[in-house]
Amino acid sequence: MELVVTTPTGHVGSRVVRLLLQAGVRPRVLVRDPARLDADTRERVDVRRGDLTDAAFVRSAVEGADCVLWVDPTPHTADGAVELSRRTVAGLTDALRAGEAGRAVLLSSGGAEKRHGAGHIDGLARVEEELDATGADVLHLRCGYFFTNLLMNVEELAQGVLTTSADPDGPMPWVDPRDIGDVAAARMLAGSWRGREVQGVHGPEDLTWRRVAEVLTGALGRPVGLRVVADDDVREALRAAGLSAEAAENIIGMTAGLRGHTLEQARTPVTTTPTALAGWAYTHLRPLVAR
Template sequence: MTVVVTTPTGHVGSRVVRLLLQAGARPRLLLRDPSRLEPDIRERVDARRGDLTDADFVRDAMAGATAAFLVDPTPHTVEDPVGTSRRTGAGLAAAVRESGVRRVVFLSSVGAEMRHGAGHIDGLAAVEEQLDATGADVLHLRCGYFFTNLLPALDDLTAGRLTTTDDPDRTLPWVDPRDIGDIAAARLLNDTWDGRTVQGVHGPEDLSWRRVAEILTTALDRDIRLRPVCDDDARRTLAAAGLPPGAVDGIVDMTAGTRTLTPEQPREPDTTTPTTLAAWSHTHLRPLLATHRAGHQC
């Protein structure tokens, strides 16, 4: 069995790779820079250098594979994020059809079930539909809010702030990307499922932003104050940072468009993963914040 893994150095993909190796597989990794792989990984995989937006590269690299873990690598910062995701998805779907890949696990998001009106998440919805049309067995992982989305907020957290445009008391699923990788790897190695399947990946509990601030206050051993801002303020901040209008809309509308959403997949045992935000923050975020603070003090 040959398993293709895209974005293998990302928070989810790197976990998938390690678990496939532990299961005795030699995964085929599609990435732009193989030097980013850890040395012990690089020797045990089939690394193919290229860009996931290059449909010819993806088709050739997936030839002969049995299964694939697919991720849309489109950054939120491009001018047309949804259109870019759709074009990338078309290449991925064509590669699945032409390569004969029989089983696909796709990293999607809560909100993709809306299909329209959820900012850049609409791009993931488009990729879901493109993959569904390939004839392969496809599993879409509709994931909650990644714990790792807090990593770009180190400046704010250092200053004791947590900023959001969301309703401070609205709850939503939060999840550790490593737990997503666990599910993806297990599904890639399991050949007993078929058809089109959707699975929510919701972390251990739904959290409000107010509750997140409380958890971080304890885990980081510093007072973290919630700072709600309106959508227009967020748009102005992103525009001032140099992002193009389409990118600004794609980012802001991911929250604005899903404020009243109830995830299509309910919280059940198979959508609930174990790692808590408190444990993840203490293990990963706290040391990063200490280093970040020390760097600012020098």
């Protein structure tokens, strides 16, 4: 079985690579800098070095693959991020359309079903549409809010503050990227699914930001208070950090565009994954905050 993993050093991709190795598969990994793979992993995978924004490289690198995990590498801070996400998947869509690769699993996001009005999540909506148009077998994993996004808040969490511009009382799915990797690997290894599928990956429970602050208070062993800011405050901070107006709006839109939105995928045994935020935060976040 020829399986291809993009962004193999990321939170999701690295987990998928590990599980495929444990399943007896030698995965093909597309990576810009092979040195970012640990030495033991490099010995056990088929490394294809190149840039995912290079369509010719991607098409060549996925040739003969039974299934490809596509993780969009476009940074939220890029100008024209939505269009760049759409263009970047061209190498994969060309290969699927030509029958040079079999199936694709996309790391998408809850909110992509809106298609418009959700900031850079609209980029994943465009990627979904591009993959769907190939007529190949494709699976869109629409994931909840990553636990690992909290790693960007370590300094302020050490000061006892959690900041958001989201609705503090609006529940939404929070998920461990490790669990997303488990789902992605399982679906890549399963050869029976056909057509277009969409699957939510929602973590064990929906959480409000107010509840997240309470969970972190217990897990970190220190009080964490919630600070709610306005979109204009975020916009001002992003522009002060040097981002363009367009990039700032793409970031703001990912939160603003989903206020009050009900996700298309319901919470079911299929969409629910096991890792709780409290345990993850105690293991991964607490040591960083303590330092």
